[in-house]
Amino acid sequence: MKYIEKLHEIVGKNRVSTSSPELYCYSCDASQIKGMPDYVVRPDSTEQVSKIVQFANKHKIPVTSRGAGTGLAGGAVPISGGIVLDLSSMNRILDVDIENLQVAVEPGVVHAKLNEKLKYHGFFFPPDPGSSAMCTIGGLIANNGSGMRSVKYGTSSRYALDLEVVMADGTVINTGSKTLKTVAGYNLTGLMVGSEGTLGIITKAVLKVAPLPKARTVILASFENPELAGEGVVKTLSSGIVPSACEILDKTAIEALNAFDPNLNLPDVGAILMFEVDGTGGAVEEGAKLIESSCSSLATNVKSASTKQESEELWRARRLVGAAISRLDPNRTRVYVGEDVGVPIKEIPKMLKKVREISEEFNIPIMTYGHIGDGNLHTGMAIDVLDDSQWDSLNKAGDKIHRTAIELGGTVSAEHGIGGARSKYMELELGPALDVMLNIKNALDPNNILNPGKLGV
Amino acid sequence: MTESEDKSDSYLRSILKCVRCGTCRSVCPVFDELGWESSGARGRMLIAHALSQGMDVDSDVLNSLNTCTTCGLCEQNCPSGAKPPDVIEDTRRQLVLKNKMTDKQAELRENVTKYGNPLAETSDRYSWLGQESADIKSHAEYVFFVGCLESYRYPEVAKTTFDILKKFDVTLLPNEHCCGSPLIRTGFEADDVTEENVEQIRKIGAHTVITGCAGCYTTFKNDYPDEFNVKHVSEFLADHIDELDLNPLDITVTYHDPCHIGRKHGIYEAPRKVIKAICNLKEMNSIRESARCCGGGGGVLSGYPELSHSIAETRMAEVPEGVDYVVTSCPMCRRNLSRGNKNIPVIDLVELVALAIK
Numbered sequence A: 001m002k003y004i005e006k007l008h009e010i011v012g013k014n015r016v017s018t019s020s021p022e023l024y025c026y027s028c029d030a031s032q033i034k035g036m037p038d039y040v041v042r043p044d045s046t047e048q049v050s051k052i053v054q055f056a057n058k059h060k061i062p063v064t065s066r067g068a069g070t071g072l073a074g075g076a077v078p079i080s081g082g083i084v085l086d087l088s089s090m091n092r093i094l095d096v097d098i099e100n101l102q103v104a105v106e107p108g109v110v111h112a113k114l115n116e117k118l119k120y121h122g123f124f125f126p127p128d129p130g131s132s133a134m135c136t137i138g139g140l141i142a143n144n145g146s147g148m149r150s151v152k153y154g155t156s157s158r159y160a161l162d163l164e165v166v167m168a169d170g171t172v173i174n175t176g177s178k179t180l181k182t183v184a185g186y187n188l189t190g191l192m193v194g195s196e197g198t199l200g201i202i203t204k205a206v207l208k209v210a211p212l213p214k215a216r217t218v219i220l221a222s223f224e225n226p227e228l229a230g231e232g233v234v235k236t237l238s239s240g241i242v243p244s245a246c247e248i249l250d251k252t253a254i255e256a257l258n259a260f261d262p263n264l265n266l267p268d269v270g271a272i273l274m275f276e277v278d279g280t281g282g283a284v285e286e287g288a289k290l291i292e293s294s295c296s297s298l299a300t301n302v303k304s305a306s307t308k309q310e311s312e313e314l315w316r317a318r319r320l321v322g323a324a325i326s327r328l329d330p331n332r333t334r335v336y337v338g339e340d341v342g343v344p345i346k347e348i349p350k351m352l353k354k355v356r357e358i359s360e361e362f363n364i365p366i367m368t369y370g371h372i373g374d375g376n377l378h379t380g381m382a383i384d385v386l387d388d389s390q391w392d393s394l395n396k397a398g399d400k401i402h403r404t405a406i407e408l409g410g411t412v413s414a415e416h417g418i419g420g421a422r423s424k425y426m427e428l429e430l431g432p433a434l435d436v437m438l439n440i441k442n443a444l445d446p447n448n449i450l451n452p453g454k455l456g457v
Numbered sequence B: 001m002t003e004s005e006d007k008s009d010s011y012l013r014s015i016l017k018c019v020r021c022g023t024c025r026s027v028c029p030v031f032d033e034l035g036w037e038s039s040g041a042r043g044r045m046l047i048a049h050a051l052s053q054g055m056d057v058d059s060d061v062l063n064s065l066n067t068c069t070t071c072g073l074c075e076q077n078c079p080s081g082a083k084p085p086d087v088i089e090d091t092r093r094q095l096v097l098k099n100k101m102t103d104k105q106a107e108l109r110e111n112v113t114k115y116g117n118p119l120a121e122t123s124d125r126y127s128w129l130g131q132e133s134a135d136i137k138s139h140a141e142y143v144f145f146v147g148c149l150e151s152y153r154y155p156e157v158a159k160t161t162f163d164i165l166k167k168f169d170v171t172l173l174p175n176e177h178c179c180g181s182p183l184i185r186t187g188f189e190a191d192d193v194t195e196e197n198v199e200q201i202r203k204i205g206a207h208t209v210i211t212g213c214a215g216c217y218t219t220f221k222n223d224y225p226d227e228f229n230v231k232h233v234s235e236f237l238a239d240h241i242d243e244l245d246l247n248p249l250d251i252t253v254t255y256h257d258p259c260h261i262g263r264k265h266g267i268y269e270a271p272r273k274v275i276k277a278i279c280n281l282k283e284m285n286s287i288r289e290s291a292r293c294c295g296g297g298g299g300v301l302s303g304y305p306e307l308s309h310s311i312a313e314t315r316m317a318e319v320p321e322g323v324d325y326v327v328t329s330c331p332m333c334r335r336n337l338s339r340g341n342k343n344i345p346v347i348d349l350v351e352l353v354a355l356a357i358k
């Protein structure tokens, strides 16, 4: 039987495509990694996923899982061809079990849709990526994604209680338990979270949820330059406050936000720190005051957002600032390279200074923004994509940013993932731990069919 | 750089403005129904790029490009400032120049060329006018441009509109042709029909063209010479609301914003002002800039009626409880929304006004 016939038999004809324009649409995500699949399959159930993987394993066909393809590291790009499994139509919210503080979802559920549903119950799923409106829970877990509120609420791994996973031979396992804690066996849930589809395919997730805070407030602190803002972060966090968000925006990021939504009217300064504190009314007020006093000696101005609507608009715009720098110049487009380094908090000012030097060295404007409260710095470069020399500078600058982060004891990716874009840095960052990863990969996927070429394995 | 190189560079740049972030997945009504990447704005941008790099044109390429309703939701939400509907129309145009088109597109062109309307109607456009053809004046300040759908599918709306408008200095074109929208949206040149209309408007000496169709409106605004003002009927009614002698009605309606006057040209307040002068307005779930599309535009209703139908169903599911009518101000939206749910009557704003005048 031909491969295509077998795929038709498993999922039905209208869930498989081999048409060239369709394949082309699945040959990339939001990164610069490219690779053409041979088949795109959109399964509808765990059983179908399991059968596809079993079949692919038998014939050694690569299988790359894909959620919404919003990844910034090429994780969902089939660089060795084969099958792309588009899991975004497995998008049912299976159970909202508030009494047990959890929900059960299929992997294709869109992040924002889940939180819309949970809001009714006064709860939320805290990891808060900028791509909330479009990314899937499966992709988020597979990348161990997080976002603006991770400084207080942590990353996806903190919320995954149990995952249903289709392993490379088609076996379906559950990695955890419905309980909020378990120590039974190796932490397979932890292993799967962040494995980028290289060890198994997540077909269901049981996630812990948190109550929505009673109050939230946004505090904006203006600084003359990003380095001073970086010092502001170190000072604020070390004074014992745990804000629910702590974001940095440099001058360019501020301009991009004002271009995206002119109503925001952000001040024209060298850098802004956007803090959020949440909790009960009293705690929020106190937190806001503490932040104000710890920033006051470094900042030129500190103020709180006056209304809830103003805060919400600020966050909405902030979520998409990365892409919004494309708006500043009609001839430039944002390119995601070297965009997600993380450094220890104390090294933030140094990293910011290095980024400025790299920008000067390669003569390429670099915007900085990001979840600075956990040391996660996003760097944004926008180039004329028709100019080869600008591509060259961009790639060199990206490479240097990655290496600098590692030198400072940091990481090449704090949340977006390694995928195909950052595989080459794994040995440098992980050392002998990479061999352990390779052993795990070999043990669980001996034929190397699951998302080959990613994550350094 | 030659002019054509410059043009092709700017076309390529308009495609490459897309950073593939996928935000449009969350809003594209077609993607929402079909779920394949090629059915969303990001996919269409990728396909436009592949074509510019020499990819062959096959029926899947045409289906991807032609299933876009040009609703503009993607553009509205695109953080990067890309304009997928423009890119898609440009790409359709380039394919048509190479004679690559679907049978439906060819049929549409044939109909407009042969009959002066996309519906292949051979009867008189103004048959609704009856005895009142004497009301057509040779000179006037305003021209009421009726449009094909109103002329042939909703003659009673055409008549009611003209009855209201003719109290002002409004006339009709003696020999109205299709405005060209169906041709332009699907990639064809429409200079022949637009020129016929423009000539007549010039002769009449009108400073303003009034139309009740969102498709005609956007076409007059964007694709006609910048010689006269364009007003949507809802705007004209809102401007003259005190002169209409409206009796309030004890009913509740909801309003569907047509993409091509709403998102495209910001006409949100005028229809609402007219409605609120008559009855209660209970808004739909998504309105104004974020209003979901009816599914009929961009040639989708004629080319892909089933897809268009399911988009209309999704839109009609947003109609709030307890409304007597869904009101809209475009015959295309009205037509398609009526297909989306047969239990809730969909009417034109002008018909609501007529109820309040009686």
Ligand SMILES: Cc1cc2nc3c(=O)[nH]c(=O)nc-3n(C[C@H](O)[C@H](O)[C@H](O)COP(=O)(O)OP(=O)(O)OC[C@H]3O[C@@H](n4cnc5c(N)ncnc54)[C@H](O)[C@@H]3O)c2cc1C
Binding pocket: A029, A030, A064, A065, A066, A067, A068, A069, A070, A071, A072, A074, A075, A076, A087, A107, A128, A129, A130, A131, A134, A135, A136, A137, A138, A139, A140, A141, A142, A143, A144, A145, A146, A147, A148, A196, A197, A198, A200, A201, A202, A203, A319, A320, A322, A323, A415, A416, A417, A419, A451, B020, B021, B022
């Ligand atoms: C504008 C923008 C802002 C962003 N902001 C953030 C941010 O703040 N924080 C953040 O963490 N990320 C952010 N991202 C990156 C990206 O959106 C996230 O990593 C997101 O979680 C990916 O989800 P997805 O559904 O698009 O996954 P995809 O890109 O489709 O896939 C990502 C990875 O997960 C794997 N995968 C997908 N589904 C499964 C599954 N069911 N089982 C196993 N493996 C699977 C894929 O193989 C791939 O390796 C942003 C991206 C954009 C474009």
Ligand code: SF4
Binding pocket: A323, B017, B018, B019, B020, B021, B022, B023, B024, B025, B041, B042, B045, B074, B077, B078, B079, B080, B081, B082, B084
């Ligand atoms: S929202 Fe804009 S930049 Fe993002 S994928 Fe869609 S068209 Fe491209």
Ligand code: SF4
Binding pocket: B024, B027, B028, B029, B030, B031, B040, B041, B044, B067, B068, B069, B070, B071, B072, B073, B074, B075, B084, B085
């Ligand atoms: S214009 Fe509307 S239908 Fe077309 S791609 Fe954009 S969102 Fe989709």
